[in-house]
Amino acid sequence: MKWTSEDIDMYIKAKEYVDTIVLPLYPVALDEQIKKTAEMTEFINLLSVQLERQFRGRLIMLPGFNYLKSTDGDATLQDLLKWEREFMAKGFKHIVYITSDSDWKLVEAKLTGSLIWLPTIPLQQMDQQYRNTILKDQIQQLISLFVQKWENIE
Template identity: 35%
Template sequence: MKWTMKDVGTFTQEPEQMDTVIVPLIPITLGGQAKATAGMGEYLQYVLLELERQFHGRILILPALTYWSGHEPEQTLQSWIEEAKKANVKHVFTLTCDPYWRGKDVAGANEVIWLPASMSEHMDEEMRRKIVRDQVSTLIGVFTSVWFSME
């Protein structure tokens, strides 16, 4: 489900069925790495759209937590997770293409999932869709294993 009035209303009315949020983590920069950083965010958006399609009614995708590249956004993320837990959200996943998060563990999050941004501006639409579908297939396994282990 997306961060829209309709979807959020449904999410809050059916907390037993919809117990998972995804926090996208997207770095920004206006320096020399701006194009690559924008590519990370673009790829992540494609993945999130496909996840929303696959899990509509089970997950809520929050607006992206954006932060300046090179800064340490852990405290902000931690407060987002705490607020979600106060709202009785059982599962919080974070998704990012920023290598900064590789191997990071954030208290309260089920997973901090780093995705390789495997897209190029010269890639055709069919290839992009295949890469996104493959990535989402892997994520489905991660999510379902956490859901089933917590039941």
């Protein structure tokens, strides 16, 4: 379910069946990394939309956690951990973060939720058909990861 009033109405009615919350992690930089962080955000956003479509009714896809790359990494981590505590307090069994920022791999062990890191694929330079094929392949891999995660706990 998307973070829209319509989908949240559906969530409220079926809350007991929605055990997964997904939070895309979007870096923002306004220096020499500006294009790189924009590509990361674009790529993860495209995957998030497709993932939500596949698992509609089983997960909530949040709009994303935006953070400045120039900010102290520990402060950003502490902010994310606050979000994580809120998710757990609200009864979500599965918390999943999706990102293309490899810096999150350095602090992955500090997270209770699962981190899925995917290298950015520069989609703007591909023709539409090839781009769709790449996205479809990435989504299939993500679907497998989610299904394995759910099967291991249930």
